[in-house]
Amino acid sequence: MTLMNEPIKRAEVKPKYCRFKKNGIKYIDYKDPDFLLKFINEQGKILPRRLTGTSWKFQNKVAQAVKRARHIAILPYLADQMK
Amino acid sequence: MSNYETVFILNPVLSEDQAKDAVEKFKKVLTKDKAEVINVEQWGLKKMAYPIQNKSTGFYNLIEFATENTGIINTLETEFRRDESVMRFLTTVLDKHAIAYNARRRKGEFNRNKKTTTTTKTTTKKREGAEA
Numbered sequence: 001m002t003l004m005n006e007p008i009k010r011a012e013v014k015p016k017y018c019r020f021k022k023n024g025i026k027y028i029d030y031k032d033p034d035f036l037l038k039f040i041n042e043q044g045k046i047l048p049r050r051l052t053g054t055s056w057k058f059q060n061k062v063a064q065a066v067k068r069a070r071h072i073a074i075l076p077y078l079a080d081q082m083k
Numbered sequence: 084m085s086n087y088e089t090v091f092i093l094n095p096v097l098s099e100d101q102a103k104d105a106v107e108k109f110k111k112v113l114t115k116d117k118a119e120v121i122n123v124e125q126w127g128l129k130k131m132a133y134p135i136q137n138k139s140t141g142f143y144n145l146i147e148f149a150t151e152n153t154g155i156i157n158t159l160e161t162e163f164r165r166d167e168s169v170m171r172f173l174t175t176v177l178d179k180h181a182i183a184y185n186a187r188r189r190k191g192e193f194n195r196n197k198k199t200t201t202t203t204k205t206t207t208k209k210r211e212g213a214e215a
Contacts, residue, residue, distance in 0.1 A: 027183070029188075
Protein backbone atom coordinates (compact mmCIF):
# COMPACT_ATOMS: atom_id res chain seq x y z
CA MET A 1 0.00 0.00 0.00
CA THR A 2 2.81 2.38 0.78
CA LEU A 3 4.16 2.01 -2.74
CA MET A 4 0.95 3.13 -4.42
CA ASN A 5 1.23 6.07 -6.76
CA GLU A 6 -0.37 9.28 -5.64
CA PRO A 7 -3.38 10.17 -7.74
CA ILE A 8 -2.79 13.00 -10.18
CA LYS A 9 -5.14 15.87 -9.48
CA ARG A 10 -6.48 16.54 -12.96
CA ALA A 11 -8.60 19.45 -11.81
CA GLU A 12 -5.49 21.45 -10.90
CA VAL A 13 -4.23 21.41 -14.49
CA LYS A 14 -5.95 24.46 -15.95
CA PRO A 15 -6.81 24.23 -19.64
CA LYS A 16 -4.86 26.71 -21.73
CA TYR A 17 -6.64 29.25 -23.87
CA CYS A 18 -5.71 31.81 -26.47
CA ARG A 19 -5.89 35.21 -24.82
CA PHE A 20 -6.44 36.95 -28.15
CA LYS A 21 -9.44 34.86 -29.07
CA LYS A 22 -10.87 35.13 -25.57
CA ASN A 23 -10.47 38.89 -25.26
CA GLY A 24 -11.20 39.73 -28.89
CA ILE A 25 -7.82 41.34 -29.56
CA LYS A 26 -7.36 41.54 -33.32
CA TYR A 27 -4.23 43.58 -33.74
CA ILE A 28 -0.95 43.23 -31.88
CA ASP A 29 0.94 46.50 -31.68
CA TYR A 30 4.69 46.18 -32.18
CA LYS A 31 5.16 49.62 -30.57
CA ASP A 32 3.96 48.46 -27.16
CA PRO A 33 6.89 46.77 -25.36
CA ASP A 34 5.01 46.19 -22.10
CA PHE A 35 2.47 43.99 -23.83
CA LEU A 36 5.01 42.08 -25.92
CA LEU A 37 7.01 41.36 -22.75
CA LYS A 38 4.41 38.69 -21.90
CA PHE A 39 5.49 36.62 -24.91
CA ILE A 40 9.25 36.58 -24.46
CA ASN A 41 11.44 35.01 -21.82
CA GLU A 42 14.12 36.80 -19.82
CA GLN A 43 16.67 36.21 -22.57
CA GLY A 44 14.42 37.98 -25.04
CA LYS A 45 13.40 34.81 -26.86
CA ILE A 46 9.87 34.34 -28.13
CA LEU A 47 7.98 31.86 -25.93
CA PRO A 48 6.50 28.79 -27.61
CA ARG A 49 2.80 28.27 -28.09
CA ARG A 50 2.77 25.31 -25.71
CA LEU A 51 3.63 27.64 -22.82
CA THR A 52 1.50 30.67 -23.60
CA GLY A 53 -1.49 28.82 -25.08
CA THR A 54 -1.76 31.27 -27.98
CA SER A 55 -3.48 29.97 -31.10
CA TRP A 56 -1.46 29.39 -34.26
CA LYS A 57 -2.95 32.40 -35.99
CA PHE A 58 -2.00 34.82 -33.24
CA GLN A 59 1.33 33.20 -32.46
CA ASN A 60 2.42 34.17 -35.97
CA LYS A 61 1.27 37.72 -35.35
CA VAL A 62 3.01 37.85 -31.98
CA ALA A 63 6.23 36.62 -33.58
CA GLN A 64 5.97 39.22 -36.34
CA ALA A 65 5.32 42.01 -33.81
CA VAL A 66 8.27 40.96 -31.62
CA LYS A 67 10.57 40.89 -34.65
CA ARG A 68 9.43 44.35 -35.73
CA ALA A 69 9.91 45.68 -32.21
CA ARG A 70 13.44 44.28 -32.22
CA HIS A 71 14.26 46.02 -35.47
CA ILE A 72 13.34 49.45 -34.13
CA ALA A 73 15.18 48.77 -30.84
CA ILE A 74 12.06 48.62 -28.67
CA LEU A 75 12.94 45.06 -27.64
CA PRO A 76 16.47 43.61 -27.51
CA TYR A 77 17.66 40.90 -29.87
CA LEU A 78 19.51 39.32 -26.99
CA ALA A 79 19.52 40.08 -23.29
CA ASP A 80 20.86 38.58 -20.08
CA GLN A 81 18.17 39.58 -17.62
CA MET A 82 15.17 41.46 -18.94
CA LYS A 83 12.59 40.89 -16.24
CA MET B 84 -5.85 52.82 -51.27
CA SER B 85 -4.00 51.42 -48.30
CA ASN B 86 -2.63 52.83 -45.13
CA TYR B 87 0.99 52.63 -44.08
CA GLU B 88 2.88 53.48 -40.97
CA THR B 89 6.53 54.28 -40.68
CA VAL B 90 8.64 54.52 -37.55
CA PHE B 91 12.09 56.02 -37.78
CA ILE B 92 14.83 56.80 -35.29
CA LEU B 93 16.80 60.03 -35.61
CA ASN B 94 20.29 60.62 -34.31
CA PRO B 95 20.25 61.90 -30.68
CA VAL B 96 23.06 64.36 -31.52
CA LEU B 97 20.51 66.58 -33.28
CA SER B 98 18.79 69.37 -31.40
CA GLU B 99 15.03 69.17 -30.93
CA ASP B 100 14.47 71.77 -33.66
CA GLN B 101 16.64 69.86 -36.11
CA ALA B 102 14.69 66.70 -35.33
CA LYS B 103 11.43 68.55 -36.02
CA ASP B 104 12.82 69.88 -39.31
CA ALA B 105 13.78 66.35 -40.36
CA VAL B 106 10.26 65.11 -39.66
CA GLU B 107 8.85 68.00 -41.71
CA LYS B 108 11.20 67.09 -44.53
CA PHE B 109 9.89 63.51 -44.68
CA LYS B 110 6.32 64.74 -44.40
CA LYS B 111 6.94 66.92 -47.45
CA VAL B 112 8.26 63.93 -49.39
CA LEU B 113 4.91 62.26 -48.75
CA THR B 114 2.63 65.22 -49.40
CA LYS B 115 4.50 66.09 -52.60
CA ASP B 116 3.46 62.75 -54.09
CA LYS B 117 -0.14 63.24 -52.99
CA ALA B 118 -0.08 60.90 -50.04
CA GLU B 119 -2.46 61.79 -47.27
CA VAL B 120 -0.67 62.17 -43.95
CA ILE B 121 -3.03 60.95 -41.24
CA ASN B 122 -0.97 61.16 -38.11
CA VAL B 123 2.45 62.34 -36.99
CA GLU B 124 3.79 61.47 -33.57
CA GLN B 125 7.05 62.42 -31.95
CA TRP B 126 7.87 60.26 -28.97
CA GLY B 127 10.93 62.33 -28.13
CA LEU B 128 14.27 61.08 -26.93
CA LYS B 129 13.90 57.44 -25.91
CA LYS B 130 16.35 54.88 -24.63
CA MET B 131 16.91 52.05 -27.11
CA ALA B 132 17.03 48.38 -26.19
CA TYR B 133 20.48 48.01 -27.74
CA PRO B 134 23.01 50.53 -29.11
CA ILE B 135 22.77 51.54 -32.78
CA GLN B 136 25.80 53.34 -34.25
CA ASN B 137 27.24 53.45 -30.70
CA LYS B 138 24.31 55.55 -29.50
CA SER B 139 22.05 54.38 -26.71
CA THR B 140 19.21 56.87 -27.25
CA GLY B 141 17.31 58.20 -30.24
CA PHE B 142 14.45 60.45 -31.36
CA TYR B 143 11.52 58.19 -32.22
CA ASN B 144 9.04 59.42 -34.79
CA LEU B 145 5.95 57.92 -36.34
CA ILE B 146 4.13 58.92 -39.53
CA GLU B 147 0.91 57.29 -40.63
CA PHE B 148 -0.23 57.91 -44.19
CA ALA B 149 -2.57 56.67 -46.89
CA THR B 150 -1.73 56.42 -50.57
CA GLU B 151 -2.59 54.56 -53.76
CA ASN B 152 0.85 55.03 -55.21
CA THR B 153 3.04 52.28 -53.75
CA GLY B 154 6.16 53.71 -55.40
CA ILE B 155 6.10 56.44 -52.79
CA ILE B 156 7.44 54.00 -50.21
CA ASN B 157 10.55 53.45 -52.26
CA THR B 158 11.12 57.19 -52.61
CA LEU B 159 10.58 57.66 -48.88
CA GLU B 160 12.97 54.86 -47.99
CA THR B 161 15.67 56.14 -50.33
CA GLU B 162 15.31 59.50 -48.57
CA PHE B 163 15.78 57.69 -45.25
CA ARG B 164 18.91 55.97 -46.54
CA ARG B 165 20.37 59.18 -47.90
CA ASP B 166 19.83 61.09 -44.70
CA GLU B 167 22.64 60.31 -42.29
CA SER B 168 20.65 61.44 -39.26
CA VAL B 169 18.20 58.53 -39.70
CA MET B 170 19.51 55.55 -37.76
CA ARG B 171 16.67 53.07 -38.34
CA PHE B 172 13.35 52.99 -40.12
CA LEU B 173 10.50 50.54 -40.47
CA THR B 174 7.52 50.88 -42.80
CA THR B 175 4.54 48.55 -42.44
CA VAL B 176 1.23 48.13 -44.24
CA LEU B 177 -1.79 48.42 -41.97
CA ASP B 178 -4.64 45.94 -42.26
CA LYS B 179 -8.19 46.82 -41.24
CA HIS B 180 -7.66 45.84 -37.62
CA ALA B 181 -4.51 47.94 -37.43
CA ILE B 182 -6.36 50.95 -38.85
CA ALA B 183 -9.09 50.56 -36.24
CA TYR B 184 -6.46 50.17 -33.52
CA ASN B 185 -4.58 53.28 -34.66
CA ALA B 186 -7.79 55.32 -34.76
CA ARG B 187 -8.40 54.41 -31.12
CA ARG B 188 -4.76 55.04 -30.28
CA ARG B 189 -4.95 58.54 -31.78
CA LYS B 190 -7.80 59.40 -29.46
CA GLY B 191 -5.55 58.33 -26.61
CA GLU B 192 -7.89 55.58 -25.49
CA PHE B 193 -5.16 53.20 -24.40
CA ASN B 194 -2.67 55.13 -22.31
CA ARG B 195 -5.11 57.55 -20.74
CA ASN B 196 -7.55 54.80 -19.83
CA LYS B 197 -4.87 52.76 -18.12
CA LYS B 198 -3.55 55.72 -16.16
CA THR B 199 -6.93 57.08 -15.08
CA THR B 200 -8.29 53.69 -14.04
CA THR B 201 -5.23 52.85 -11.97
CA THR B 202 -5.19 56.24 -10.26
CA THR B 203 -8.92 56.21 -9.46
CA LYS B 204 -8.67 52.69 -8.07
CA THR B 205 -5.81 53.56 -5.76
CA THR B 206 -7.55 56.69 -4.52
CA THR B 207 -10.78 54.83 -3.75
CA LYS B 208 -8.84 52.16 -1.90
CA LYS B 209 -7.08 54.77 0.16
CA ARG B 210 -10.37 56.44 0.98
CA GLU B 211 -11.90 53.16 2.04
CA GLY B 212 -8.91 52.50 4.24
CA ALA B 213 -9.20 55.93 5.81
CA GLU B 214 -12.88 55.43 6.57
CA ALA B 215 -12.31 52.01 8.06
